[in-house]
Amino acid sequence: MTTSQTSETASGEPLSLTYRRAVPADVPALVALVNACYRGDSSRQGWTTEAELLDGQRVDAEGMSELLGRTNTIILVAEADGLLVACCELQRGVNGAYFGMFSVRPTIQGGGLGRRVLAEAERTAVAEWGCRLMRMKVLKQRPELIAWYERRGYTGTGKTEPFPYGDETLGVPRRADLAFVELTRELLAP
Numbered sequence: 680m681t682t683s684q685t686s687e688t689a690s691g692e693p694l695s696l697t698y699r700r701a702v703p704a705d706v707p708a709l710v711a712l713v714n715a716c717y718r719g720d721s722s723r724q725g726w727t728t729e730a731e732l733l734d735g736q737r738v739d740a741e742g743m744s745e746l747l748g749r750t751n752t753i754i755l756v757a758e759a760d761g762l763l764v765a766c767c768e769l770q771r772g773v774n775g776a777y778f779g780m781f782s783v784r785p786t787i788q789g790g791g792l793g794r795r796v797l798a799e800a801e802r803t804a805v806a807e808w809g810c811r812l813m814r815m816k817v818l819k820q821r822p823e824l825i826a827w828y829e830r831r832g833y834t835g836t837g838k839t840e841p842f843p844y845g846d847e848t849l850g851v852p853r854r855a856d857l858a859f860v861e862l863t864r865e866l867l868a869p
Contacts, residue, residue, distance in 0.1 A: 694759045694764070694787070694790070694792065695759060695760075696757045696758065696759055696764070696765075696792070696795065696796075697757070697758045697759075698755060698756065698757055698758075698796075698799050698803075699755075699756055699758070700753055700754065700755065700756070701747060701753075701754035701755070701756050701766065702747070703744065703747055705754075705756060705763070706740050706743045706744055706747070707740065708763045709738075709743050709754065709756070709763070709766055710736075710738055710739060710740050710743050712763055712765075712766060712782050712784065713737050713738045713743075713766065713780055713782045714736050714737050714738065715782075715784070715785060716728075716737075716782040716783065716784070716785055717729045717730075717733070717737040717782070717850075718730055718733065718734065718735065718736060718737055718850065728785070729818065729821070729850070731853065732818060732820055732821075732852070732853055732854065732857060733849070733850035733851060733852055733853060733857075734850060734851040734853060735847055735850045735851040736850065737780075737849065737850060738780065738848075739848075742848060746768060746780075749770070751770055751771040751772075752768060752769065752770045752771070753768075753769045753770075753803065753807065754766060754767070754768055754769075754780075755767050755768075755769060755796075755799065755800055755803055757792070757795075757796050757799070763784075764783065764784045764787060764792065765781075765782060765783040765784065765792060765793070765796045766780070766781075766782050767779070767780060767781045767782070767796060767797075767800050768780040768781075769800055769803060769804055769807075771804075771807075771808045771810065772814070774812060774814065775804070775810045775811060775812030775813060775814055775863075775866070776804035776808060776810040776812070776813050776814070776866075777813075777814050777815065778797075778800055778804075778813050778814070778815045779815060779816070781793070781796070781797070783796065793827075794831065797831060800813075801813055801864075801866050804866060805866050805867070805868060810866055811865060811866050811868075812863055812864070812865055812866060813833075813863065813864050813866055814861060814862070814863045815828070815833070815861070815862050815863075816840060816859035816860070816861055816862075817859060817860055817862060818842075818857060818858070818859060818860075819839065819857075819858050819859065819860045820854075820856070820857060820858075825860065825862065828862050829862075831864070832864045833862040833863065833864045834862065834863065834864070835860055835861070835862055836860075836861045836862070836863055837861075838860070838861040839858050839859065839860055839861070840858065840859045840861070841857075841858050841859075842857035842858055842859065844857075
């Protein structure tokens with residue numbers, strides 16, 4: 680599976696994207712990209728940062744390798760000129776696909792690239808697994824991110840899930856009220 684499309688950087692410059700499944704050799708670059716998008720000062724260059732909510736890392740090499748080894752999971756990567764610029768996790772489940780770990784390089788956020796990667800992830804879930812529903816969890820403390828997904832057709836299910844306090848594989852919480860909300864969207868057949 681390799682597809683291409685054109686997007687723009689935040690400055691409006693054309694950005695030609697190629698999509699493919701991640702392979703084990705991608706682990707270091709994937710870990711660096713995901714952590715740069717969610718944690719620390721580098722994440723503050725984009726609008727998807729969780730640095731005010733969580734410290735620590737979002738993923739490590741062991742966790743990323745474990746995801747790549749799952750038979751029901753695809754780590755979809757988007758590259759521009761051979762550089763990894765975005766990725767996401769797709770996981771096949773009994774009730775559709777789960778979408779997570781969505782990462783777009785912070786310095787090029789805001790130019791439509793995320794919208795295009797999300798659309799490719801949806802297309803991939805339909806084409807690879809015949810999924811008709813995409814599900815995700817978003818921190819309820821991220822109303823701007825929830826609104827972004829709502830503009831792309833996702834709706835809240837009313838389900839919430841507590842943050843896994845004590846399990847630092849997703850980060851070290853900076854506050855005691857973190858929780859996830861579930862969003863879903865029906866996917867259309869091609």
